[in-house]
Amino acid sequence: MHTSTPTTAGGPTTAGGPTTSRVRRITGLKPTGHLHLGNLTGAIRPVVDGQYRAETIVFLADLHALTVTHQPERIRGLTLEQATMLLAAGLDPDRALLYVQSQVPEHTELHYLLECATGYGEAQRMIQFREKSAERQQVRLSLLSYPVLMAADILLHDVHEVPVGEDQSQHLELTRTVANRFNARYGDTFTVPRAVHPAVSARVMDLADPTAKMGKTSASPAGTVFLLDPPEVIRRKMLRAVTDPGRTVEYDPQRRPGVTNLLEILASCLGGSPAALAADYGSYAQLKSAVAEAVEGILRPIRTRYTELARDPGYVRRVLADGAERARENAADTVHRAKRAIGLLSH
């Protein structure tokens, strides 16, 4: 899958943390549903592709999954499923750190310190908070402070880059703001990271409604290609994808969001530019068929490996336990530094 030429927002500033010549990156996935194509193109492929040139940290954000109504058993199951999927997609546990957020208590410890450097209004302005709180009658306080926990996740590890889909841009901007503010008030403490988005498919849209983002918890599964969907289901979803009025295949995000989404998915599977690929297809049917085939080509080996790994959950749990232990070493150092800077420790 093509993930070269990432676009970045803002530059990293190293402050306080250990000096490392290698780029360090982190990303997180929230176990609120089954992983889908958007998660793969927006975050999983970019970190897997980058793991041999950058120090890579990936975690399952189970604490974030508690910010909306949840079922305890389901969270446990999805956490293991997502960890298995990351390994199946090629994350190499000898190279990358993979762990579960709640197994590294420094995340919540730093969260509190960062809450003391974040404004209520800043948290309230987050688009995801506004959207998610508008959908619900009961809004958990943790939904409001969610982006502060996300800032803690990132700043804990002195990372330079955060590979994420476009929907996380605002949270990354808040992370940078909070880190800069903390550094300015209390002295250089955190490395200020930047978001990294894939060149294409940084926002995969729902196949049944190309004006909405493809998501784990979309109203209808028809618009979401899950990574474990069987081949015939993937094909059916692709062939039924909502396209646009008109018959020619053109890349036009404004006027042709449905076709543009399909071209972006195709480009992220095959490489090349979505606008140039448009010329190869004479009809929507041809394009849909090509996208179905390209996506199946990417997902088949991941599915096969997932089936093998899922037979040995003990192995996946051992990888996670080992990852948590290693993650804590660096995390404890960052929390110590932040506590000292903010006035809680004398040395």
Ligand code: TYM
């Ligand atoms: P989550 O679990 O919603 O999504 C995981 C990753 O997948 C990306 N993504 C998409 N990319 C392209 N198109 C889509 N339709 C699409 N849907 C999701 C997301 O941008 C994300 O990169 N808040 C995060 C989890 C998190 C995190 C962090 C990420 C918690 N702490 C620290 C990075 C760093 C979330 O809910 O991701």
